Amino acid sequence: MYPTPAIVIGRINLGEADRILTLLTPDYGKLRVSIRGVRKIKSRLAGHVELFCQVRLMLAKGKNLDVVTSAELIHSLDAILDQPERLNLAYLMASMFDRLSLEGEAQPELYALGEEFLSTLDGGGEPVLLELALKLRLLEVLGYQPELSHCVICRRSDAACIYYLSPEKGGLIDEACGLAGGYRFDQKAIKLWRLALTVPMVRLSDIEGATKLAADSIDLCDQFYEYHFGRRFTGGLLGV
Numbered sequence: 001m002y003p004t005p006a007i008v009i010g011r012i013n014l015g016e017a018d019r020i021l022t023l024l025t026p027d028y029g030k031l032r033v034s035i036r037g038v039r040k041i042k043s044r045l046a047g048h049v050e051l052f053c054q055v056r057l058m059l060a061k062g063k064n065l066d067v068v069t070s071a072e073l074i075h076s077l078d079a080i081l082d083q084p085e086r087l088n089l090a091y092l093m094a095s096m097f098d099r100l101s102l103e104g105e106a107q108p109e110l111y112a113l114g115e116e117f118l119s120t121l122d123g124g125g126e127p128v129l130l131e132l133a134l135k136l137r138l139l140e141v142l143g144y145q146p147e148l149s150h151c152v153i154c155r156r157s158d159a160a161c162i163y164y165l166s167p168e169k170g171g172l173i174d175e176a177c178g179l180a181g182g183y184r185f186d187q188k189a190i191k192l193w194r195l196a197l198t199v200p201m202v203r204l205s206d207i208e209g210a211t212k213l214a215a216d217s218i219d220l221c222d223q224f225y226e227y228h229f230g231r232r233f234t235g236g237l238l239g240v
């Protein structure tokens, strides 16, 4: 037996009462476990292992999959179940973590990101800002953080300069180095992206004009995913 905190990012029903859960854990990365009798009435585990719940689990080694023996709820998204836009973002997070996390490898930064994202989502953060912060911070965790402090070619850093953003080159390119067909990226958006990578998500709503800047630039962020992973993550429920 071993304990672990976990975020439930997927579930499949199995037979009449059992379920397979996909979990994100800090120490074991993505983990698939089975949970028995969870769909029987009065199951003591049922309410604690819904999608997007953050839980503290006790797991027993199983032949194939390990088995949940007890579950204690840390945080649930019950409060936003009637808010489609927020719920959709939770699905988007689960879909991204499921596709991009590794099985059997410690991923504490990824777990911490999920934890912060879910609690901010529940606490009223602006959805498009949360989406941008999630996507940028996930790029960082995965080692693909865009270079936002200087031109990736000549290293020029100048607040008055016109910059372009290039997923292929990995970040900003200034006007002198040029970028045929590049995407112009204004200084305010650069500043927001930097902040999205450094300040707690809950504080992003305090930045003036942040919501519009995020909405205008999220497509550029999606292009980094397209370049590195061959696909965009945009749909939430629809995209899963």
Ligand SMILES: [Zn+2]
Pocket (backbone or CB within 6 Å): 151, 152, 153, 154, 155, 156, 173, 174, 175, 176, 177, 178
């Ligand atoms: Zn340059």
